[in-house]
Amino acid sequence: MTHISVNVDGTTYEDEVEPRLLLAHYLRDRLGLTGTPIGCDTSNCGACTVDLDGTSVKSCSVLAVQADGCAVTTVQGLAKDGEWTALQRAFHEQHGLQCGYCTPGMIMAARDLLRENPRPEADEVRQALEGNLCRCTGYQNIVRAVLAASGPPAHQAAEEVTA
């Protein structure tokens, strides 16, 4: 067992963990923070994406012990006082989700993109989300949502009205 101290969504947790415990399982099974789901075992699907000390990572490919002393932000830590972030609102308004299983990871990956590139082109959004799989949406509305959260070009807002 290894002692770790991890700040998750603003709360510092101290725990003894097996070194092999995945960060994703630590969040879900130990802390009960089940907002972050797990979708694969090869780091391809991105459903488990969280923010670790300011960058997006796949929490199924990080050991909890590697997060010792770090700050983790999950999808559960985004809304403040019940107020959704612009990305969360955009996913809702652009219908960027159906079953919603990929959504926490998509939002966390998109958040990372917008931090580095606040006004991305559609192609840049698609490239930035290459590590996050969705089986429901065909991605088009996810791309729309990320663009909308970054401030939509005028023509897109017009398109939405007629859609």
Place this chain on the structure above:
Amino acid sequence: MIPPAFEYTRPDSVDEAVRALADAGDEAKVLAGGQSLVPLLRLRLAFPELLVDVGRIPELRGVREDGDTLVIGAMTTHHQVVHDPLVRRHAGLLAEATATVADPAVRHRGTLGGSLAHADPAGDLPAVALALDAELVVAGPAGRRAIAAREFFVDYLQSALADDELLLEVRVPRSDGWDFHYEKFHPVAQSWAIVGVAALVRRDGGRIAEARVGLTNMGATPLRATAAEEALAGADGPEAVARAAEAAAEGTRPAQDLSASPEYRQHLARVLTRRAVLTATGMG
């Protein structure tokens, strides 16, 4: 899936890390960014007794200049490599190729040293290290030694690193003024390259003076397309480049797998070498 149990240590210094590796014999594995190792553990394709986490050793991170050489710490992440001004200026090929590795989240964790030490011929960076004539500095109980990239990749997933050695840094000769391009051919965005070609070209007037071509996934190790490199010297236009690129697959024995036959890979190596050189030089 669930990784098997292992012991864990997180040394603060290179000496401590090397000591930990030496004590454990061949039962230890170095944990760098973990982006290859953790999935392998989860699939229970690796069973180390000890993981030596080198993620908190300051000496292993960062990029600096040493005369005509760029020195990149082994634990420098892909994301840092892509955005580092020194790398972009003096080793543009590495920055360009690294930007094609996996996806953004993996690039935040994955490291240059980890990718090279993993010695996966399907990884993008081993072939790039070969093309750049990089040198890998490693530390072991007997001290430090430098290994040329050409000597480093021994076999499939096997490097020249001894069990008790740790990769410290990658020394890359500056390639200022060279043309470069990494041409990656992969079936979907986040998958491994079926074939990749790393081209580094020095021109003299309208002719190619010298070309270095690294091949991804064309055998058990990354390769240099030496016959094509020789043929490219003196090439003065697209036709000459195309003729030279026909030699790109010479001597290769690529694998059969889900996405390609050996013949197809060899064909791709020729096409992609031509394209890589033409894109790099703007000759196309």
Place this chain on the structure above:
Amino acid sequence: MTDQAVEREVGRRRLRKEDARLITGQTNWTDNIQVAGLLHMAILRSPMAHARVTRVDVSPALDYPNVVAAFSGADLAEGLGSLPCAWPVTEDIVLPGHPPVAVDEVRYAGDPVAVVVARDRYAAADALEAIEVDYDPLPPVLDLEAALAEGSPLVHTDKGTNRCYTWPLATGDSFAAVRDRAEVTLKRRYHQQRLIPNAMEPRAVVVTPIAASGEYTVYSATQIPHILRIMLSTVTGIPEHKLRVIAPDVGGGFGSKLQVYGEEALALAIARRLGRPVKWTESRSEGALATHHGRGMIQDVEIAATREGGLLGLKVDLLADMGAYLMLVTPGIPILGAFMYPGIYKMDAYEFTCTGVFTTRTPTDAYRGAGRPEATFAIERIMDELAAELGLDPVELRRRNWIRHEEFPYTSIAGLTYDSGNYEAATDKALALFGYDDLRAEQHRRNERGDPVRLGIGVSTYTEMCGLAPSRVLRDLRYGAGGWEAASIRMLPTGKVEVVTGTSPHGQGHETCWSQIAADVLGVPFEDVEVVHGDTRAAPQGMDTYGSRSLAVGGEAVHRAAKTVVEKARKIAAHLLEASEQDLEFSDGAFSVKGSPEARRTIQEIAFETFTNHDLPDGVEPTINAEHVVDPENFSYPHGTHLCSVEVDTETGRTRIRSYVCVDDVGRVVNPMIVEGQVHGGLAQGIAQALYEEAVYDDDGNLLSGTLADYLVPSAADLPDFVTDRTETPAVSNALGVKGVGEAGTIASTPAVVNAVVDALRPLGVRDVRMPCSPHRVWQAIQEARSGTAGGTGGTGPAQSGQSGQAARSGELGQYGRPGEEGWA
């Protein structure tokens, strides 16, 4: 009656009620469930495709810390029956037993052989490795044609054959007769590769028992809580009324969760035995073996026509890979397609035969479209071949043969009565959006100059039968249940509304759409409606969600139940307003007397009146709640026209989709935003079959593409933006006029894309490319065409599915496998 229907909600782009919990991480996935004393189940699976199990020793697992129990197949056999198949399509079907854990023989790589139950998932995974199993290898059965040959090794030795069933259909003139008078006949073989559904949420099940009273609650990531309850009762012997099944938030299904899985029965049986709650969650790579696959067919198709392109007849011989066992509706999947091969076309003769074949692979079953994408692919591919043969534009050939809009209702050659449609309108709209003529001109220029990057244009029309299904048709098809759907409306005392539905959504947005339907009929605010679903205690009657049935059948039930609420409220309103029912009008949620609109009672007020029951008319029950069970009178028949342009790099074989336009007619639309989203997702899955995905096996029957690193689910970076539009021809078989949209995109996109790829390469002599049209297969097809081998019928790629012919000779077990020596040869 003069009630005014105020259309405030249906047709409106309502944002989804479901989203709030999903975008904030407050979702209730099955794997999230934690209860005191929860045990975790892990399953040891066969590493071999086919073997006799000579010894299973679970005792070493019991020595591991935190392990509570371990079981072999024999240990569990008592009290655990065979997993069910509800669709024995013929009288003489071969129906093998299917134990949830193999007892003496394993029949596919992944077949369960033992189970461990431990305090947490890590302990369970560790102990699994300690179990000792001896296997005596048996020959795998992989090739569908060889499996039927005399002397083939058998999947089920006691059955004496690998032939599961043969199901024939012949309608109209005899095909032999029309072939004789045809001026042109074409014969083609198409391969529907196996696909792995890969819903984003892996399967999971939690069972919480109350041992003392023998009551069990099963939480499962399932599409079918109601069917599952009945079937689990049958398999375990636990009386149905002691079982409650809950589908919590479910993360996609696409047919893969339309199943009664061994793990669900095991978790229940073990919870019963141990008296402790049990959880099982599959990993993605485990799911690749353990969750059923889709498609897996060889299609021999023959078409007969006149020189002018008039279709005379169609003959289809199908070999369908059942896999090792028959699961819930395995044998019926190809039969769902049987009626769709003629598509939207008129012809005189149709013959269809399907032979189901056992192989030593993961069982197949429903995957998005389920039989209908395969049928549409075959007819739409061979229509393109016929157009090429006749020198006709492929759109023109379709025009010459399709049912004209004035001919509806039209009984197809396969015997279905298409109630409505307008193929001309959808096609004309699609052609205009696509810029068809300009693209053809560009294609011509590229071909003329020998451009190494060719342009290809693919068209696919389609119709499908959805809205499953009229129960008597299901009876005639020997399906074991009906096709009705139930809904009830509960008017709560404060005027709020609960819509209880038997559908079980897992991403489709039923909570939003059912609220829209109910709000309109009742005239109450959308926000005042809550939809209750997915729990056999709260929503006791249902047939669940699959086959694009939910809106056409379940939505219709909601609609009718709401209408009945209004009629029941009318009696009470008449009493309260002291008027006769005939003098009342209902508008905007309120009853009023004609001519004096100031005296009114809202339906929400009447709900409160029924609650107090202080002043109801004599003999009137104090409730306006209503319930309806709808058995559809017909299927519904969405249709559409899809157009795809691709650029194919003939040097590397890479295909890039340049543009994709589709115009779908799904009848009346409840929520255009949700409809568009369904189309997008369907397109992505259909395109994925065309270009990327395949379950690949080696010669020994091992699944090589068993992780998401090797099974290529496309990402945002691999897919284009789609142009989607609609025409609207209301269905006449239901009051809402709706048809269904869940599968449409998947059905039409696969042939549109492959037609485009072949169209690009036809000038080079290529006539077909086998799916997925990977760069390697495309390149290989071009090589074969150039060298004249196989007439350029298309590459089969380095690693075939093993469905037919030689399987892969790969030395490498995928990217994460261990390479064999010959891997580098």
